[in-house]
Amino acid sequence: MPAESPAKRRLLVTSALPYANGPIHIGHLVEYLQTDIWVRFQKLTGNRCVYVCADDTHGTAIMIRARQEGRTEVELIADMQRQHEADFTDFLIEFDNYGSTNSPENERLCGELWKSIREAGLVKEEEVQQLFDPQAGTFLADRFVRGTCPKCGATDQPGDNCSNCGSAYTPADLVDPRSTLSGATPELRAAPHLFIELEKLHAFLRDWVETADALQPEIANYLKGHFLGPKEKPLVLRDWDVSRPAPYFGFEIPDAPGNYWYVWFDAPIGYIASTQQWCEKNNEKLDDWWRSAECEVHHFIGKDITYFHTLFWPGMLKTAGLSLPTKVHIHGFLTVDGEKMSKSKGTFVDARTYLKHLDPQWLRYYYASKLSSRVDDFDLTLDDFVTKVNTDLVGKVVNLASRAAKFVEKTGLSKEYPDDGGLFEQAAKAGAEIAAAYERCDYSHAMRLVLACADRANPFVENEKPWELRKDLANAQRVQDVCTIALNLFRQIAVYLAPVLPKLAQQAGELLNEPITSWDQSQTPLVGTPVAKFQHLMQRVETEKVQAMIDETKASSAAPEAAAAGLEVNDGLAAALAKYDDGPEPLAAEPLAEDCVYDDFMKVDLRIARVVEANHVEGADKLLQLTLSLGGGETRNVFAGIKKAYKPEDLVGRLVMYVANLAPRKMKFGVSTGMVAASGPGGEEVFLLSPDSGAKPGQRVH
Secondary structure, eight states: OOOOOSSOOEEEEEEOOOBTTSOOBHHHHHHHHHHHHHHHHHHHTTOEEEEEEEEBOOSHHHHHHHHHHTSOHHHHHHHHHHHHHHHHHHTTOOOSEEEESSSHHHHHHHHHHHHHHHHTTOEEEEEEEEEEETTTTEEOOGGGEEEEOTTTOOSSEESSBOTTTOOBOOGGGSEEEEETTTOOOOEEEEEEEEEEOGGGGHHHHHHHHTSTTTSOHHHHHHHIIIIIOOTTSOOOOOOEEOEEESSOSSOBOTTSTTEEEOHHHHHHHHHHHHHHHHHHHHTOOTHHHHSOTTEEEEEEEEGGGHHIIIIIHHHHHHHHTOOOOSEEEEEOOEEETTBOOOTTTTOSOBHHHHHHHSOHHHHHHHHHHHOOSSOOOEEEOHHHHHHHIIIIIIIIIIHHHHTTGGGGTTTOSOSSOOOOTTHHHHHHHHHHHHHHHHHTTOHHHHHHHHHHHHHHHHHHHHHHOHHHHTTSGGGHHHHHHHHHHHHHHHHHHHHHHTTTOHHHHHHHHHHTTSOOOOGGGGSSOOOSOOOOOOOOOOOOOOHHHHHHHHHHHHHHHHHHHHHHTTOOOOHHHHHHHHTSOOOSHHHHHSOOOOOOOHHHHHTSOEEEEEEEEEEEOTTOSSOEEEEEEEETTEEEEEEESOTTTOOHHHHTTOEEEEETTSOOEEETTEEEOSEEOEEEEETTEEEEOOOOTTOOTTOBOO
16 A cells, blocks of 8 residues: 555646647657646545646637648647647546636636736836847747857757757857748847746745755756855846737737737646636536645746746746645656657657557557656667567467466356465555655556566466366366466566556456456455456557657658658658658758749859868868869868867868859968858758769769
8 A cells, every 4th residue: 555644635637738730749748648647546545636637728829830731829739738638548548627828717717817917016117128039920939940059059958948058048149040830030029028037936936946856956956056056156137028929829918918928838737727627517616726724736847948947937826826736747848769859750759640540558558667756768679568568468468368368258257365475465565665665656667566466376377287287177266266366466466567558457447347447456366257358358469550640750751851942742751751861950040032033043153173272271160271173273161160060181182162253262271162062950060062073073962
């Protein structure tokens, strides 16, 4: 039994709100499965646990996408919510309420919290230089700008904080920023913004961060090291920009017409709004869940949104007199086969694509076998996925039932529990440690303990061989006893796995004619009950089905790229495109230019040239000096920013594409006449363009 007081706990649980601008994918599912497992465990132990969530529906991206698709934002978010809820349901994720941030309850609650924050003197107004997308015609939220971190130089970083070094900054601080909406280079424009002065809550936030068990130790240390600082020399918390000027899809701020609450202001309030909706359906009072010392509030989030949930959000709740989070459970990221998920490689798998090919319980178990109470990233290795599911679930757990149930369909279980050499008692004693592992979200440890029970149970069945015993009618009672033991050990394991494998638990209950509804059922064996006709419980994973899922994902990522190029996308073309690792990132970073006529193109005199000399440039970090031959003794001097990608000695003798009629450019190192053509984002990723063999210096490129 779990170690807890006789009084059952009251728990309110949330997951981060999925953004309504795209489908759920297997990376998202790490969080929702982690939360659902925890909630199911709490309910199984008898605690009163309510799990709420909602779609995060506001912001620039929703507005732009709706405009592109020729429909209203409300129509778009309603469609996405239907898809999200269907995906969650089919992955056996059960919310007590699933709402939307674009709800009247959320708008009202935003107003109430805003009023409290205003009255606390935490709001100030300042003019802000903000990045504006000239193609999309809108100011850009942090998440829609990417560029190079101004602190550590890491490339392709989001607009609010660096995933490499953890530094926080504004989008305008990024080096070489680009809009993820259009790929355009943003412009700086001024607009008035409203800020919450978070520094005024510094002392409170430090005390909360240091509250025992509120955060994982590594998260508490991260916040103190990067944002709060040591007590003797604290850092200053930056003001939080909580408004956006029109155009913006969201709630207009009542006392600031023409301005809207930034999506990160109204999104977490959506937790409360979703709770309010649940309360109204169940005749409950909101204050019993958000203003009660008897209610625990547990948030489950990814590490990328730590800052919002551990500084901004507690500050908002404190100011409004609402319950603070009892615990913020933070998890790491998912990689697949050791790499970041990739559409072109077929590993950026949508939930619906997975469901077309594979059993959702397989992924629930695999994630559980990998998730710990720490913030570590973990890897979905596809070969390991196949092996682990087939070995653990089919070979060890389900095997117990399949090898025993059919032999007692007529007799049922024995009237008294037979002597099993202490197997059931030993597994029952493990229940407390398994429960403690679930409680602290150390699911991988829980799975190891459960599988240890299976590892002890299977040799018993193998040694007794009921399929052999049944051949002699004199062994009828022994067959019944052996199968009674095997099915009880299976049922015990099914109880322990019920939070992870709810369908298997349901099937176990149907097989043995007693539904699994309580953790306590793992402590007492079942006797004297009829046994239903055995139905197959779980299929083995077939490698071919995993590959089919990957192939479909590759094809689905190839189709939009082909469509953008004006190609008709049929199954044959999609399959051909899927063979290559040609992702959409380069084109998204630098979209195609406007059409030009042939005469415009011919104004650029593009020639074949040979590199006859290449040298380092003293005092230059990026440049190499190239002497190019156009044949017949005609040469040109060019300074090229390719030093990080090429060694001078490797270039001599190479043919390149040379823009011959580009106006000379005077530099402190000398005059550069024209330029060599290359592709790539820069730095070490620069790729000089070369002609096929047979081309000669001086030839024009048409």
